[in-house]
Amino acid sequence: MDQTIDDKRAVFFDKLAETWDTSGPSPAATLVRAFLKKLNLTPGSIILDVGTGTGMMVPYLFELEPEKVMALDLSEVMLSKLRAKYETHYGAELIVSQGDVHFLSLPDASIDAAICNGVYPHFDNKPKALAELLRVLKAKGIIAINHFTNKAFINKVHGEASDPLIRKDLLEPVEDLANLVIKAGFNILDMADNEHEYYLIAEKV
Known part of the structure; x- marks a missing residue:
């Protein structure tokens, strides 16, 4: 496995992938859409x-008409499930990749929004992860950290x-x-x- 991947957490989630979609309730579609509306992302x-x-x-992100x-x-096991569900449907507009938020293989100022749904607690080094997200976001880019529960x-x-x-x-x-x-620059x-x-x-400053 790539040295820039958090191996231990990757293995943990690999083991959960087979039953992930059926292991608990998903948030209601109305809640997801209401949250994404708060981001004010443009097509x-x-x-x-x-x-x-x-x-x-x-599928909710694609409702926002992104590029x-x-x-x-x-x-990678989680991603294989994702590919099976969505890759054919969304084609080249969906880019699926294994990677770690602490070591993003993206150019500076290359994305408009970073959605961190249900994942932030698993960031091993939160300041480093936030710094990476700041780096890849465009000016005025949006970061959203959320859980659809308490x-x-x-x-x-x-x-x-x-x-x-x-x-x-x-x-x-x-x-x-x-x-x-705020300390990270948002x-x-x-x-x-x-x-x-x-x-x-x-929002990125």
Whole structure:
């Protein structure tokens, strides 16, 4: 495996890939669309879906009429599931690649938005990951970090994970996340941390 891939987390998610789509409830389509509407992305955007998994967000992202969606994940097994579902349908507009958010193989200022749905706690070095996302975003580019559930639930699930590494992958209060994001070079546009949702939307300065 590539040395720039987080091997241990990749192996963990490889093992979950076979049952990932059926192991728990997916967010309602209305919730996903309402969240993406907050991003105010224009048609023709280039969107990076970080930690895409088996591609839950992919069809919703294509509803935004992007130029292309770049689906990135550590787990090649997860990505194989995504390819089977969507690659033929979306063709060249969907770019699927194994990779690590800490070491993005993208040019500077090359994307309009980075969506980090359900993945942020798994970033091993959060400041480094945020710096990489800042690098590849265009001026005024958008970063969205979100979970379609609350922080306590995510931390409970991760805290009870079979792998000790994943037990450390916890969400901090969104105010603490905001401080990190601001230090990385973003302006906060919106955020929430309540019993229904956890998200932060920011813009590259």
